[in-house]
Amino acid sequence: MHRAPGTSVRLKLTLSYAGFLMLAGVLLLGAVWVFLLRYVPDRALLDPARTSFNGVFPVRSNLLHVFAPRAAAVLAFLLLFGLVGGWFLAGHMLAPLTRITHATRLATTGSLSHRVRLPGRGDEFRELADAFDTMLDRLEAHVAEQRRFAANASHELRTPLAVSKALLDVARTDPAHDAREVIDRLHAVNARAIDLTEALLLLGRAERGSFTRERVDLSLLAEEAAETLLPFAEKRGVTIETSGDVAPAIGSRALLLQLTTNLVHNAIVHNLPEQGTVRVDTGVRPDAVVLTVENTGERLDPELVSTLTEPFHRGTERVRTGHAGVGLGLAIVATITRAHDGTLVLTPRLEGGIRVTVELPATFPHAGRGRPASPAG
Template sequence: MTTIRVRLTLVYSGLFLLTSVVLLVTVNLLLSHALSTRVGRLPVPPPAAEVPPGGRGGDGVRPPLPELVDDVVGYQWEVTWLAVGVLALVSLLAGWLVAGRLLRPLHRITATARRLSLSTLHERIALTGPQDELKELADTFDAMLDRLERSVDAQRRFIANASHELRTPLAVQRAAIEIGLPPDLGEIRDKLLTHNRRSERLIDALLLLAQAEHGLRERAPVALDEVTRLVLAEQAGGPVSVTARIEPCVVDGDAVLLNRLVTNLVDNAVRYNRPGGTVEVTLAGRRLTVGNTGPEVPADRLGDLFLPFRRLGTTREQGAGLGLSIVASIAAAHGGDVRARPNPGGGLTVTVTFPPA
């Protein structure tokens, strides 16, 4: 791939060389024509017999003038082509340096754009120099970052406010159901509490999904192996057999979100499983793999698993369809990648790969 710096260098060098060659060739042609014309106007020397005593005639001491003109013009052409070669090298070097200096602001803009994330939106290019097109581009980029930072801050405040405003009525509602309903309405009371808890889980999942999709504000080293062991300890004694092979692994990110990622993977593997089935959890290198022996999953429906509110043969009582979409969002916030593949005979294997530390 040819970079713009190489193209600019070739353009500068080409134009400089073209101008230099045209100039030198024109000068040489004019010089050759002028010498030939001037020599043609000189008087012809008399023959040796007509030279007076003590005079100078054509005694062969100096070469004939036409041959001298040819020697001068030939030497001039040799010097010209040598100068063209030297100018080619000089123009390439000068073009490379000039192009690099002109493109330096673009490299700064590119480096800032690559470095930016939702946690570093406060950074700006702040390009200094003359008010040219590159300065205008950098200022436009900074203005866009200002608008983006304000928008992200507003959405974060909305998530925090929504978290409080949505959870409080549900907590009051649950307390009213538990305390206010008489014991003889036990079936209705249990049904209302079930719907209340389901609403709480749905709101928590939606808020977590929104938080994950907005990226990480701060990062810290998290021992993913310890997080995985804690999650598996909570699953001990369940109806599904869980086996694990865990190696040390440290991920730069958010401990709460990583805990939820592992929890969702294990919960899904346990929930969507057959009676007496198994779940295998493997953490090796920077790859977390969770597989189960659940029902068969069509290969053409794997992409739907990571979309919100998508369910494959399940009911609302089994979940809201946000588990794997939250996993995908948390992995993306940590720069990771999520892949799923169906297992032979039924079940699913989900693999989360984290970037190098």
């Protein structure tokens, strides 16, 4: 935004300080003058030439003649002192703002590693500097995350394209090759590329927060996700159990359903080879509604669990099972949770498997109605 040049804040503070000092001086001298006039007679009681030696006050005409030049000298001194002192005082007071401005200019050039780190006790400038440093920390982390995401997304998108090109080259160079096999493999690769693209679009939509908010009951979304994935769970020998209370929240029904579906799907895929269990529970707390999804499975390292929400991160089990997905399941869950001002916690279970807890702000106090556990499979 283009602005016309104006007076610097330092000069404004200097003039303000000097003006205030001059006003205080004028008021002080005026008060002295009024005080003196109360005790000075209109005419001299003695010979005016001898009044200064005998301790008798001079008449008002002589007093004004003596007082006025000295008052002008005092005001001139106050003006000079106010300008010089105000200039250095304003510079000292605005020094933290100069450091913040320097850090801001560095940030605009792309250097996000610089910090203000203003020393001293807390005041308005230091609160501003600390807030600016916090913003830079988050911005730097976000930019780094976006760069990793872009690099991973490029790699993931390049893989199906490379596979498709290889299959087409084989079909072109080897006419005797089974065309149906090539078509089937191309269909599978294309479907994976479409799934990845849709996941990327969903992730970007959630990150932008460009969705309509409405009242949503997480318990109904949990039941819908369980019913949708029931055939897939039965095929893998996994039982889904849903229970809990009505959990009203404010947000996008489509995104929250995607969140719930991703959690239940991951819980099914990363489970025991047979006779596994997935438990989906909803509840209400004084200030939040809670969705919990936990499953049975192998014991997980807490360090590995803490990285599962990173985009395109895949555990060893996911690769072995043949259900690799696109590596964005939990990343989408984390993004949707943040977009709804919620928190996501992943905790490995001691007996194996993982517990995922999503907390979203409650819409209103609710007593809660019980819903008996209903095995879905």
